[in-house]
Amino acid sequence: MRFRRYMDLYIGLFFLLFTVVYIAQIPAIRMTRVSRIDSAMYPKMIAALLLCLSLAQIYVALKQLKLGGQAVREEQTKREYKGAARTLFLAVAYVVMMEDLGFLISSPIYIFLQILIMCPLEKVRYVQFGIIAIVASGIIYVIFRHGLNLMLPLGLLERLYY
């Protein structure tokens, strides 16, 4: 409730923070004499635009809060934010570890765990989900590796074989 009341202000602050980081990087752009305008000019134009817009957003949000805040409607759907956080954590772990573990090991583990994160507790079937994860990963691997010649990372399996 509190978050949604201040949401417009947070948006302005988020973009202002992004703009500050963006502007801080502009002096690091190397100057060349190849073109009439250098490679920093266009980013400077974007930075100016971002700065004006984020300040305008903060101004509008503060004005709205002063007038009593925006109308906040209670959301109908119940949400469990832990699910989103776990999904993100799992996705990060999956892409970071795929190179070392290999597609054929990391993908079944990812699919299995992600199904468990999203599945209602009363519908959990460990064996069924395990089989789905292994079969789906195997089919994707065969299609892409042998059908489309995409060299998906083998990871651990490569070290075992060679």
Next chain:
Amino acid sequence: MLASLFAGSIEVLHPMCLFLIMTGVAVGIVFGSIPGLTATMAIALFLPVSYQFSPLEGIALLISLYIGGVSGGLLSAILLNMPGTPSSVATCFDGYPLTQRGEGFKALGVGVFFSFMGTLISILVMIFVAPGLAKMALNFGHFEYFSIAVFALTLIASLAGKSLIKGLLAGAFGMACATVGMAPIDGVIRFTFGSQQLSAGLDLLPVLIGMFALSEIMSSAETSRIEDDTSIQNIDLKNVKGFGFSIAEFKSQITNMFRSAAIGIGIGILPGIGGSTSNLVAYSVAKNQSKTPEKFGTGIIDGVVATETANNATVGGAMIPLLTLGIPGDMTTAMLLGGLMIHGLTPGPLLFVEQPLFVSGVFVAMILANCAMLFQEFFGLRFFIRMLQTPKHILLPIIFVLCVVGAFGLNSRMFDSIIVVAFGCVGYLFLKLKLPVAPFIMGFILGPMVEIYLRRGLMQSKGDYLPFLTEPISGAFLLITLVSVILTVRKNIRSAHGGAGTQ
């Protein structure tokens, strides 16, 4: 013309050629419908395969992959809110809300039918007025491209949703993200924070997959354990006939269809822009021209008609400079150019003189591939909808794996998959902060075009800004841009006063 088309059709109506067209369209649809895989990838993979057939058979296969691939993107956009290709981003905006209302069949039917119409109109334009249009496109230089890109950027305002400032912020954020990596012209490295991997910049595909697919999975993970119904959507298939829409609805969309087809063809002809822009431009123009713009984004067929007609019309548009001048407009047509060249054919005006039968054959093959696309997608509609009855806790993780594989396949490096996750977080943040995604995508696609043509134009004019205004086509577009900005600001001030008045 009709006599040469008849002769060309005799060449194409060969069982082997028909088989290749059917197969190409089917494979293209599969590639298009899976987020992360695109028509370009399908053509790249089948390019060596096409070599073993006759030139016409080989090109028919590649063109069928192209047509199927562009159209296939609508399936995942409408059913899962994940655009299968960059060309179907705007299809999500109204297609998915229709699915959520239980009208997924209608949304798919509209998408498939108007994809067919878009391609058909563009093929007819290509057959009858291709050389004239191509010559006109040749008059476009750096000044004109810059002005067109600036004009297209102003359309962000109409995609902004309720708050213009938030929409513009999202658009500027997209433009800023697109500056990461190597700068155009002088190749200076920018905003990479010392990362070697970021030097190549951010590819559109991983950014799109992250913004739409991962954020959708994260959002589903918030509710999937709580809601009783685990399937993605329940769509009633009883009493559904034909494509799911009435003749009256078709008649109401005729203007929208021709306008969007014209936008698609126009953008397709201009090198370097393509379907990823045409669908967003057509959507925003349809919204601006509509009597009920407030209904856009809530699930009306007008949005699906505009985007699907435009992105498919881009196919025919992109083929015009390729065949008449030998200029590929984008990556996909560059692959097709490669396909032609490995068969010893050089596209250009001479191709029409030396190989008239081949050119007519290509036209007929495109028409047949378009019919095959309509046929296969129409009979597959019920199958695609049944896919939604798979519990989402099983379907979505498998789709994410496909997304990661697709991103990896772009450059065979895991870094692109990491970009998917990074922009998944951005997409989720946009969702939670109720920021519009369309302006971000528009800024990300058009931002680099604005910079590159501004710098090239200034190099050509030796630092003089005046030619941007004095060149007739460029000046006209900048004038239209100015009028568009004034109208948008006036509309916003009026609606702000109206809103204040009613409060």
